[in-house]
Amino acid sequence: MKKSLITSLAAVLLLSATAATAQQKSMGGMQDMPMGKPATGQSVHMARGKVTKVDAGANLVTLAHEPVKSLNWPAMTMGFQVKDKMLLDKLTVGRMVDFEFAQAGKGYAITGVK
Template identity: 40%
Template sequence: MKRYLLIATLCLAVPAYGQQAASDHSGHSPAPAKAKAQSALADGEVRKVDRDAKKITLRHGPIPSLDMPPMTMVYQVKDPVLLDRVKVGDKVKFDAEKVGSNYAITRIESAK
């Protein structure tokens, strides 16, 4: 009789122990998002600068961070001061990000 009681106890205890170990972690908060990794800057050439509209037209190579092929495209600039650093014909390195359904230049510098 003691043997059956021991086996029954083990049969109930082992699955309960396993269930506790396989918790779904629903009480845990998600890990904080990591800061945007420093991505490689894309190469481009300034084709047009529109300070009034806060836009710049760039002919650029591929932008891997945005999965974008080479093209000529008009971008908004996140900070209008960025437009003071460039002029038509300049070779530049830049970073862009998707903002809603558009793209915005977040950093631009001379390619040197």
């Protein structure tokens, strides 16, 4: 049962990230505005959000975040991968956080938390 729940949660998070990417593409003409440069050379974006779910075993966190100006995203709730497991200590349900994230494959991953 626990494995089924984790699989279902992972599918929901993947669909959330896919929907956000589709929404970004459908808005047309958007370009990333770099907020910094991670080691991978990808753009880093910054946002503020409330942690709504944490799946430490899968390194996934769901955030209800404010608009992300650098991506022209409206406020939404979506799942993010977490690059460094040490960041999970700062990502507890109910906490408001300022976070940095970058594209990771087809989704986005949190690279820093304040």
